[in-house]
Amino acid sequence: MAELKETTEEAERLKVFRKAEKMGQEEFGKQLGLDHSVISRYENNRLNIPIDFVKKLHDVFNMSFEWFYTGKGNRKFTPEKGTLIKDIKTLETNHKILTEQVSSLKSELLKLHREFHAFKAEMK
Incomplete structure (x- = not known):
């Protein structure tokens, strides 16, 4: 070599x-x-x-x-402790918030859909 x-x-x-x-x-x-x-x-x-x-x-x-x-970071690898449980709780909270937002948007979409069809019927 x-x-x-x-x-x-x-x-x-x-x-x-x-x-x-x-x-x-x-x-x-x-x-x-x-x-x-x-x-x-x-x-x-x-x-x-x-x-x-x-x-x-x-x-x-x-x-x-x-x-x-x-050459960046620490010389020794130090995994962050306790982040898995924290991450799971954050994901659960985010999931709950997103589920509520989807439900709200779905209701709004259905309302707009009904209004659109009512408007369309009036135009005939």
């Missing part, structure tokens, strides 16, 4: 992530089932970082995919 030259942002973020976890390359590699030399090659852009490695970072250390690939 040809040696890569420039350090990529992903390689830099990998190093930042490892250091934020307060680990050397050897311990970090052990946690991921890799030799420290592989971690070194990833961090120094001598080896492309494969997607399965990034997924393992997410699985083992809860690293955010968004942060790793874009």
